[in-house]
Structures are given as structure tokens and as C-alpha cells.
Amino acid sequence: MNHRFRIAIDGPAGAGKSTVARRLAQRLGFLYIDTGAMYRALTLKALEVGARWDDPEALAQLARESRIELVPAPETSRGIRVFLDGREVTEAVRAPEVGRHVSKLAAVPQVREVMVEQQRALAAQGGVVMDGRDVGSVILPDAELKIFLTATPEERARRRWLELQAQGYAVTWDEVVRDVTERDRLDATRTTAPLRKMPDAIEVETTGRDVETVVEEILRLARGGGRHALPDAQTPGEASPLGFLPGGPDRR
Numbered sequence: 001m002n003h004r005f006r007i008a009i010d011g012p013a014g015a016g017k018s019t020v021a022r023r024l025a026q027r028l029g030f031l032y033i034d035t036g037a038m039y040r041a042l043t044l045k046a047l048e049v050g051a052r053w054d055d056p057e058a059l060a061q062l063a064r065e066s067r068i069e070l071v072p073a074p075e076t077s078r079g080i081r082v083f084l085d086g087r088e089v090t091e092a093v094r095a096p097e098v099g100r101h102v103s104k105l106a107a108v109p110q111v112r113e114v115m116v117e118q119q120r121a122l123a124a125q126g127g128v129v130m131d132g133r134d135v136g137s138v139i140l141p142d143a144e145l146k147i148f149l150t151a152t153p154e155e156r157a158r159r160r161w162l163e164l165q166a167q168g169y170a171v172t173w174d175e176v177v178r179d180v181t182e183r184d185r186l187d188a189t190r191t192t193a194p195l196r197k198m199p200d201a202i203e204v205e206t207t208g209r210d211v212e213t214v215v216e217e218i219l220r221l222a223r224g225g226g227r228h229a230l231p232d233a234q235t236p237g238e239a240s241p242l243g244f245l246p247g248g249p250d251r252r
């Protein structure tokens with residue numbers, strides 16, 4: 001596998017993307033880029049300055065004039081530190097309040113344009129593991145390996161709940177389920193760059209599996225050459241929407 005290899009990891013909230021991507025990057029000596037943290041940082045700023053959520057141009061302007069930096073920090077639990085206009089916001093971007101508003105901002109095409117440009121620049125050198133919702137579809141459509149991580153809705157809500165509890169936020173289980181479901185719905189149904197499993201992405205289930213097992217599976221795929229080593233069962237088909245929209249899990 002060459003050092004310019006790019007691994008795209010997409011999937012819904014709580015599928016384990018950041019944990020897996022971070023560990024994978026560590027194992028490969030690659031740069032880990034958390035694109036969700038960028039949308040979160042901008043959402044934090046929009047909340048702080050009282051931006052108008054119904055004004056796409058104003059939000060895009062906010063994106064253009066903000067400096068969002070991701071600094072590798074392998075020694076920390078998230079693997080990166082997030083800075084907004086020079087101020088560290090690593091913890092602040094995880095607040096439930098940010099989580100509740102981020103999908104609104106991420107649905108604005110003009111904002112995504114600014115973000116995607118920055119994200120492509122970050123990945124330009126290769127040797128990256130990038131996680132998000134549109135990495136394989138928009139940011140790096142020619143990534144050498146595309147992974148679509150999934151987990152059951154219950155497992156994803158459980159992970160988010162544990163994460164918020166660990167950070168000391170007093171949220172109820174019902175609130176977390178509601179927030180995760182609503183965010184998934186918005187992310188998967190928006191017009192611009194909705195969350196989708198791309199035909200050439202390999203779906204990897206994380207429910208009930210430990211991080212190392214999942215990481216080993218992806219490493220095997222990467223060492224096999226990525227897209228050129230797709231097993232028969234994963235031959236490209238139609239892009240399919242997610243299976244956790246209202247109406248219950250759609251097991252394809």
C-alpha cells in the first residue's frame with residue numbers, strides 16, 4: 001500500500017467512525033481527518049454569534065471567514081484537537097447543543113462547498129483516513145478504499161449516550177435516541193451530499209465487535225489494494241439509502 005493511499009470512512013452517527021478511523025490512522029502512520037468536527041466547530045460559532053439559520057449566504061460567509069484547524073493529538077482519546085479561530089474547542093464541539101444544530105448547518109450547500117474545499121486540501125498529500133458522511137461520495141470520490149460503517153440504531157444510540165455521560169452531560173436515554181434518529185434523518189434526506197453508501201464502498205458492521213477486529217478487517221482490505229481488491233460479495237451495485245429511516249431498519 002503506498003503512502004498516498006486515502007481511506008474514506010462514512011456512516012451514520014455512532015457507527016464507530018471516529019474510533020475506527022483514528023485507530024486505523026495510528027496503525028498506518030496516516031493523518032486522521034475528522035470532517036464532522038469541522039461542521040461541529042462551525043455550528044458552535046454560528047450558535048455563539050447568533051447566526052441566522054435561514055440565511056445560507058450568511059452561513060457560508062461565516063464558514064469562509066472562520067479558521068478551523070484539526071491538530072493531530074494521538075495521545076488524546078479523540079486523536080485530534082479542534083481549534084476555531086485559534087481557540088481550542090475540542091470539548092465544546094461535542095456539546096449536545098451543537099449536536100442538535102449541526103445537521104441544519106451541514107444541509108446548507110453553500111456551507112458544504114467551503115468545507116469540501118478545505119477538506120480536499122487537507123487530504124491532498126494522501127496518507128489519510130478521513131471520516132464523515134460524504135467522504136467517499138463528494139470529498140474523495142476516487143479514494144483508494146471506501147468503507148461504510150454501520151451499527152444497529154440501538155447500538156449507535158447507546159454509544160452516543162455513553163459518550164455524553166462520560167463528558168458529564170445529563171441527558172436521558174430518550175433524548176439521545178430522539179437526537180440521533182433526527183440527525184440521521186436529516187443527514188440522509190438532505191438534498192446536497194446526503195449520507196449514502198456508495199456502490200464501491202465496502203460495508204463493515206461494528207455492532208458487537210471490538211475496535212481492533214474492525215480495524216484488522218479494514219487493514220486487510222487496504223493491504224489488498226483497496227478498491228481493486230473488492231470481494232465478489234461487494235461488487236458495485238446501485239447506491240442505496242440508509243436503512244434506519246422511520247419505518248425501521250431495512251436489511252438489504
Ligand code: DC
Pocket residue numbers: 013014035036037039040102103106107131132133134135183187
Ligand atoms: O460525525 P459527527 O457526528 O461529528 O458529524 C456531525 C454532523 O456533521 C453530522 O450530523 C453530519 C455532519 N457531517 C456532514 O454532513 N458531512 C461530513 N463529511 C461530516 C459530518
